[in-house]
Amino acid sequence: MIGCVVVCGCRAKPRSYETKVAVRSVEVIARDAQGAPRLVEVGVEYPDCPGEQLETMQGNAEFGACFAKYKIGDVLPSTVEWGPTEFEHFDSEIIHIGDCARARDPHDARSYEIVQECTDIAVNGVKAGFHCDRKPSKDLLAKCPWFARQ
Numbered sequence: 001m002i003g004c005v006v007v008c009g010c011r012a013k014p015r016s017y018e019t020k021v022a023v024r025s026v027e028v029i030a031r032d033a034q035g036a037p038r039l040v041e042v043g044v045e046y047p048d049c050p051g052e053q054l055e056t057m058q059g060n061a062e063f064g065a066c067f068a069k070y071k072i073g074d075v076l077p078s079t080v081e082w083g084p085t086e087f088e089h090f091d092s093e094i095i096h097i098g099d100c101a102r103a104r105d106p107h108d109a110r111s112y113e114i115v116q117e118c119t120d121i122a123v124n125g126v127k128a129g130f131h132c133d134r135k136p137s138k139d140l141l142a143k144c145p146w147f148a149r150q
Contacts, residue, residue: 003008006126007010013083014017014081014083014084015081015082015083015145015146016079016080016081016082017079017080017082017144017145017146018077018078018079018080018094019046019048019049019054019078019079019080019134019144019146020047020048020075020076020077020078020138021044021045021046021047021074021075021076021078021094021097022044022046022047022073022074022075022076023042023043023044023070023071023072023074023075023076024043024044024045024072024096025041025042025072026040026041026042026043026067026070026071026072027039027040027041027058028127029041029058030075032061036061036064037061037064037065037068038060038061038064039058039059039060039061039064040058040059040063040064040067041056041057041058041059042056042057042058042059042067042097043056044057044078044094044097046144047075048080048143048144049140049143049144049147050117050139050140050143050144051115051118051137051140052114052117052118053115054112054114055106055114055148057092057093057094057102057104058100059100060103062101063100063101063102063103066098066099066100066101067097067098069098069101070097070098070100074098076097076098077096077098078094078096078097078098079094079148080092080093080094080095080096080146081093081095081097082146082148090148092146092147101111111140115135115136115147117125117132117133117137118130118131118132118133118141119131119132126134129145133148136148
């Protein structure tokens with residue numbers, strides 16, 4: 001008898017998600033000869049996601065010029081694209097913040113995210129520290145599925 005194995009394409013498909021981000025930091029990394037931003041670094045957090053999810057990303061001159069109208073503390077609508085990377089795992093990228101489009105440079109190694117949920121540690125009823133889990137919990141993935149890594 002000859003056996004066969006059926007391989008079904010059970011791999012997750014890329015998706016886009018609409019969410020909100022809160023601006024935590026904005027820094028101009030490089031300027032052109034006229035002083036206009038050429039490279040901008042923006043730090044955001046996801047206020048609707050459980051825990052503390054932080055992302056730092058860089059954007060080009062067009063993104064920097066558009067983003068100049070926003071300030072720290074602004075909560076903005078965002079589009080997150082989730083899909084496979086060149087290294088065969090899934091990752092997410094913010095492609096719009098407010099009305100600013102962001103195209104990530106494929107050579108960008110400085111943009112990153114920190115996914116963590118922290119709880120206090122009490123000793124004898126007194127807060128003595130904290131513990132943070134860096135793997136996304138089921139609650140986080142149910143509310144913010146773009147943090148899944150496959």
